[in-house]
Amino acid sequence: MTNTIPAIAAVRFSGGDPIDALLADAAARLQSQNIVVEGFVQLERDLSENCCAAMHLEDIRNGAVWLISQELGQGSSGCRLDPHALADLCGPLLERVREKPDLLILNRFGKGEMLGGGFRAAIEEAFMLGIPVLVAVRDEYAQAWQDFTEGCHTELQPDPARIDAWLATHVVRKDARNAA
Template identity: 50%
Template sequence: MTDAHVKPGDRNGPSQTQGLMPGEPGSISACTDVPRLAAVRIADDTPTDCLLERVVRTLQDEGSTVAGFIQRQGCQDLSGHAEMLLEEICGGQRFCISQPLGKNSRGCRLDPRAIADIAGPLLEAIESKPDLLVLNRFGKGESEGQGFRTVLEKAFMLGIPVLTSVKQAYVPAWEAFAGDFAVSLPPSRETVLDWSRRVLGSS
């Protein structure tokens, strides 16, 4: 992919405030052999963090540079729930992204401020153009234009392939964001590795 923007809401790619439509000079063609964005479709009770980690470690062993985060579970917080942690793939540093809401609370425990604090440094880190960016989820924040949305958009513009996962509730938002540049993958290590190797080979 070349460095370019596409218009907001266009089904052919990540939304931006201004930019080019696919097919215009300097824009991104939708006719690539391997889609550069991939999301593992998951049910609400299907863990994918171990799957993503195994894929990342295999690719690293094969010599690829991978940036991004893998989700972990921490100790129980004051509300009795396990802390939600993101572990940096490159450095191993962990960041807590959850907030205690009370023992009987059913609200979203994700802390948007914590995500914003780590999204900034990640935006700078991908300037070095790693071979692959892995983000644990495309979720509520990203579907609303927050979370790691700007990181995804920048990776897209830099031509960095992106691997993430998405729950069924956020599939429509993911499809609106990624359009024709994405592929859906089953939660299979072999399938995810196959896409990863093909997209890295075409980079």
């Protein structure tokens, strides 16, 4: 059963939490129940001899993998996220959100979203359409997330049981919603 207020949950995490695996596993469990899930989970693959792993996003719907980091070279201290790569993914995701999936899962609410870019528009669109949203929020972006949602969200610990409990309460298959 869904609530009348759109459901948004933030899985708060810090550096050591396996957030990417938690989100990917949650998406896979839902898909095995014929729940339509849109969005992205993050993969880090060490494909270079550089000090940092490359960041990739995996499309939950079709498994396509997109590189979203830029190689800055050893010793650099800047953000390696490529904002253009993220922007290129947001437009098509917005179109798919408008098809009203059962759930939107996003790998992060981070610096890009805090500054008004990244997947912020997809989160806003899902909210306006009443689609539940599950997103990971690193502790350092918690205040920006709070400001963005104006406190209208649920905070979850990075625990599969708590995530599943929230999902069971807020996510209903589209065909079940239409039959009600």
